[in-house]
Amino acid sequence: MLSKVKCTIEEHQLLASGDHVLVAVSGGPDSMVLLSLLKQLAAELSLTLAVGHVEHGLRGEESRADAAFVKEYAEKLNLPVHIGSFDVPSVAREKGLSFEVAAREVRYKYLWETAQSIGANTIAFAHHANDQVETILMRFLRGTSLTGLTGIPISREMEGIRIIRPLLYIWRDEIESYCRKEGISYRTDSSNMSVIYFRNKIRLNLLPHLEHEYNKNIHKTIYQLGEILRDEDAYMEQEAAKALERVALERKPGRYTLDNDAIRMLPIALQRRVIKLILYYLSGHTREWESVHIEGIRKLIQSDAPNAEMDLAHHMRVYREYRLIHIACQEDQRLKLSQEVSLAIPGDTDIPELGIRVKARVIDGAHAKPDSRWEARFDFDELGGHPLFVRTRREGDIIRPYGMSGTKKIKDLFIEAKVPRRERDRWPLLIWKDQIEWVIGIRRGRGAVVTPNTRRTLCIRVTLSRG
Secondary structure, X not given: OHHHHHHXXXXXXXXXOXXXXXXXXXXXXXXXXHHXXXXXXXXXXXXXXXXXXXXXXXXXXXXXXXXXXXXXXXHHOOOOEXXXXXXXXXXXXXXXXXXXXXXXXXXXHHHHHHHHHHOOOEXXXXXXXXXXXXXXXXXXXXXXXXXXXXXXXXXXXXXXXXXXXXXXXXXHXXXXXXXXXXXXXXXXXXXXXXXXXXXXXXXXXXXXXXXXXXXXXXXXXXXXXXXXXXXXXHHHHHHHHHHHHHHEEEEEOOEEEEEHHHHXXXXXXXXXXXXXXXXXXXXXXXXXXXXXXXXXXXXXXXXXXXXXXXXXXOXXXXXXXXXXXXXXXXXXHOOOOOOOEEOOOOEEEEEOOOOEEEEXXXXXXXXXXXXXXXXXXXXXXXXXXXXXXXXXXXXXXXXXXXXXXXOEEHHHHHHHOOOOHHXXXXXXXXXXXOEEEEEOOOEEEOOOOOOOOOOEEEEEEEEEOOO
């Protein structure tokens, strides 16, 4: 199994020499095997390991015993261990979520915050092939898109921290066999046998029934489906990005303007993809956008009415003006900012007056190239501990543009960027030491620029807040 997991890590470039990895360990067989394997690979791959465990407060003494077990095992391996205890039932009631969803949110939030606090750049989860099959089937039964049927990604980024799943090609029976062979002890979660949870119903009832009555290879069949769809989904995402470039006329903070005739000519599948991509770019997520939103926007695009509009969730609005389609933050949510707002570094800062969220994270090394125009990067040490602020424009504002000598009036910059007059007074500006260092989404200043000598990079990303 060690060689198989090592091949997975190499093939998908899950880890690099010097990575600091927080291993999510529940105490179950899958996470104990993951910890054992990464410990064996740590010296060869020059990894720094730490253990993270979340006690959800769902099983009383049993879950507290799980936490104690993980703590003791990590200490035997001379690994730092971080344990968070939470009252998930209270979180679920407060947010109106199921216990499963609330537990997941709490778990990911705690592990991400822990990774940030200890300087880990990666979190390793022990999801395996059976988890993949169950996830695909769950999403199919609840209703999903082609993207949903691709299942759990083997890696992804979560606000500056990489999430990896090295066991995703390993089956549960392989894991249990490895535990027996290597004498790895583990804890058994009694709630895994309760069919009050949807995933457990899938695993304990539906999949055995399908295997016995319809297809003895049902697990591998579903898993292969996910693999095929993952490749096709990646291709469609590339095509959607290309199509968006063709149909988008303008991109502004909180707004996309599309050529209605051009998007109408796209195949329906690409129309849906382009709309979903825009909603993701504007809000930074896709979780709340359902088919009713996508199809509602498509209906407005296909309509012959010269003017029409519809409201979406999270203060989003779509409106049509003859041949133009605007997907934007609702105007009444985007007020002028009357004072400076200090940014949390690292952390997230919501600025409701402007309808934006500013995400700040610090990463090791020099990373000069932003991922998009809505991200800027600074030499963290060059900032010298001085706070960063966001405000809107003031009379006489200027910027020292990066790549240019001298200064430029913000007013002139807005005119050149074709920012409508009604938006100029609420356009966000990032301030460092009383200087404008980023007209967000338009022009970077010359302060604290990342160079090859930069030791730590501050990444600032601006998205539409959920409101």
